[in-house]
Amino acid sequence: MTPTRPGGTEHLRRQNTALVLRSLRTEGAATRTELARRTGLAKATIGTIVAELGTGGAVSEDQSAPSGRGRPGRPVTLTGESIIGLGFEVNVDYLAAVALDLGGNARISTIRQVESAGPPSIGEVISLVTETRDSLIAAGHSIVGATVAVPGLVAHDNRTIAWAPNLGWDNVELAAQLEAVLGGACPVTVDNDANCAALAEAAHGVSIDVPNSLYITGTVGIGAGIVHDNLLLRGGAGFAGEVGHMPIGNHSRVCGCGRLGCWETSVGLRAMLAAVGMEEESTPLQTAVAVAARAAHDAQTRAALTTLGHDLGTGLAALAAVLDPAAIVLGGYFVPLGAYVVPAAGAVLAERLPSASIHLPQIRLSSLGIHAAALGAAERSLSGVYAGTVVL
Secondary structure: OOEEEEEEEHHHHHHHHHHHHHHHHHHOOEOHHHHHHHOOOOOOHHHHHHHHHHOOOEEOOOOOOOOOOOOOOOEEEEOOOOOEEEEEEEEOEEEEEEEOOOOOOOEEEEEEEEEOOOOOHHHHHOOOOOHHHHHHOOOEEEEEEEEEOOOEEEOOOOOOEEEEOOEEEEEHHHHHHHHHHOOOOOOEEEEEEHHHHHHHHHHHHOOOOOOOEEEEEOOOOOEEEEEEEEOOOOOOHHHHHHOHHHOOOOOEEOOOHHHHHOOOOHOOHHHHHHHOOOOOOOOOHHHHHHHHHHHHOOHHHHHHHHHHHHHHHHHHHHHHHHHHOOHHHHHHHHHHOOHOOOOHHHHHHHOOOOOOOHHHEEEEEEHOOOOOHHHHHHHHHHHHHEEEEEEE
């Protein structure tokens, strides 16, 4: 399974195949006649493509359905259980892995707490990638791509971590190292964790119904994934979404980037823990669950979370005024604390957003849990198949 290059008839065939795959993924199973209608391709072309995809295990036809003159055709279904896109997330205190098959089903979904006292080492990442690869190969799967989500800036090559202050990584050529681990069997890319989580929400989560959304991570750092007309908005250098470093936080606190007053110094995970006087647990979600349990019977904790919600809403109002999202999705540690944080954030958003009387973005809580970024990374790894640039 290798990348393709534009080249006349062969390139056209790849693009037509990708068109059929996209139709099956987004619109569901269909007969060959229905696929021809959906895609605008000739029925004979559809027949050739379906036969090839069936041989490769990407689709199946319901052989039990009657077929023939005057009868409905057999439905073609996107299966692809053995065709895998890999997604990983590297965060300050945990690592995550998701293996997604071509039909969008998770074959592996795992979380690993960082073993070291500080951020994870490259060796820990390599260990997780190796174990995941070995498990998939042993089960007979074929990996078409891998993407790593990181909390930081990724260079335009989508392979190099330019700056990830909370990890302490600068100019790390992570993709090249992981391609060596995978034996050169598939391409590896690197992307921002918020971008990946935003993709996951748009494909599997609570923003699937809107073309324009804003995803906010809730971990040690705060980042945003911006989806505009169903596409990620990346900016001129690919660094769009570094909202955690907007200078609207507590100006007496030093951020992980070394500056004073970044937004995450007021609404990041550790800022929240300092406000409620609790210790961090193994993952941001487990930490937030413990805080929510205390808030249920402790007025001071609830008051601290209300203040945090106010600070969160101030930043959301600024972002919504610029981006005009239909929905704002809160992920990570914000989810278990939604009952205490969202009302205050929503009130500030309604008060501070100039267009609130005409359009007020909905604040939604992520439904994907801590695997959101890794799931989105896995989706990104399958994108070459749906774009026709990877040969099945």
